[in-house]
Amino acid sequence: MSHTPNRQDFDHYMAPNYAPQQVIPVRGEGSRLWDQQGREYIDFAGGIAVNSLGHCHPVLVDALKDQGEKLWHLSNVFTNEPALNLAKALVDRTFADKVFLCSSGGEANEAALKLARRWAVDNHGEHKDKIISFYQSFHGRTFFTVSVGGQPKYSQGFGPVPGGILHADYNDLESVRKLVGDDTCAIMVEPMQGEGGIVPGTQDFLQGLRDLCDEHNALLIFDEVQTGVGRSGELYAYKNYGITPDILTSAKSLGGGFPVGAMLATDAVAKSLVIGTHGSTYGGNALASAVALAAVEFIDTPEVLEGVKKRHDLFREHLETINRKYGVFKEIRGMGLLMGAQMSDAYEGRAKDILPLAIEEGLMALIAGPNVLRMAPSLVIPEADIAEGMARLERAIERLVAAT
Template structure:
């Protein structure tokens, strides 16, 4: 007997750590999705900045199909061609000399933090172990990365947090200066905070962190899991700022929807990760590497990167018009196609209410906290689809306002 999964089945069979929407998408193409009943949705969420080329992009499908007929998986006892091609491409297109491939942003950040501590240990001794992060940051859900992240609610209730981790105020260089000293092994920062409210770093802040790290012989880690791979209009956001980190982490859009992460660094830092110091079962998986290579090649093309800013401007124009109509946003911010619209205090913490109303109107959105709408659509979303999706957001906001 056939069985059709329902939203109720989630509550029956899955752990309650998520609370998904009632609809279950079953098919996607470009920036549109369809649910079990055949109802269409416009996707402004992109799987939380993952689907950088939308759904079922021909280049990614071709890469996956071709590789699926060759080799699916090899342990790291062997290397494989797609992984080597992806690593070479990332090196050629970035500051990095060496790449560690993994399956997620969490793994990439875990590797980066371990590498930073190992490098400091091997070059300066055990006392140089301090990690400086920032409040409202998000770096993953392992106990180490969630402790480094600056949102205590994610680490509370799991026991004592790892030591040697301190948090400053994002975009406040004086706050960072008070924390960074000669015991600091690394400073980890998102060039643009995603989960923390879609807040770009100021050039002065990021430049100041680079100088502080140089002065105290600490490594600068840029977490570009969410803001990298084209989101900023550059392949990576560090290129936008002209500030080069020592370590960079990447995931989400790197695989275009296939689980893939990478940690990139220089020859000097990479040398301390000798055989056996770190690993990942699925790191460099041939299927994922083949799809990621296609994603990077496509997204790094001038056509795609140059188109990001024009699409970003279209989103901003619509959001400004909605603000003029409803007087609901106190700030519209972000970079490229990772944008946030923060509700005014008078509007209340109604992000999830708007998200639910948008779903009813056939629009998929994100929130970043209780009062920020977050937009992370496909980097190649068509202008007319942006217009149509914003018309649906207009109707959703009208519904919410009418409930007052």
């Protein structure tokens, strides 16, 4: 007997750790989606910075279909051609010498943190175990990564957290200097905080972290799960700063919607991840690797990356125009097509109230905390969709202001 799922089925069958919107999208093409009733939406959310080429992009669909008729999964008892091709593509395009493939950003960050600790033990001894991260950072949902992340709400209520983790203030180098020492094994940082409010790191701050790591024989880990694979206007955001980490993590846009993650590292660091130290059942999956390779090769072109920068300017212009009319934003910030609009004092904490109004107007957007409206659309979103989406956003904001 057939059954058409509805929103009530979520409450009935699914664990209650999410609170999804009432609409259920069933089809997507490019930067537009349609729900069960056939209503159309423009997508500024991008699956939380995942759908790097929008929905059902032909390049990704072709890669999926082609590999889907050849080989899906082997396990890591064997290697496979798509995984090797993806690893080579990432090494050729970055500072890295070695790649560990996995299934998500949380897995990639877990691997990075374990590798940093293992490298420190191998090279300096067990006393060198401190990890410095930043308040308001977000690095995943495993117990290690939520503990390193700087938002206690994600780790509270699950018992004692792992030790040796310290937190400093983002974009405040002096707060890091007070914590760093010869027992520091790594500093983990997002070059732009995502869940923490779309806050780009300053050049001096990130360069200072690099210098402190060099001074104290510690590793610099860049979490580029949200900023990577074209999102910032470069393939990876570290290229915007000219600052090279020792370890980099990648996911989200890497697969264009297919679950895949990667940890990239130099030879000197990666050699500590010897046989048996870490693994991922689905990591290096042939199907995921084939799709990710297609995404990387398509995105890492001047046309796409320059297009991201151009679209950033368009988003900013539209947001500034809306703000001149309604005065709802205090600051518009971000890099590339990961942008945040912080609410003004008069609308403090009201970013979340925009989302249901936007849905009613036919627009999907995000928040980054209660006070920042976040947008992470397709890297190739048509300019006409930007204009129409912003018109829908303006109508939602007009309704918010009118109801205040």
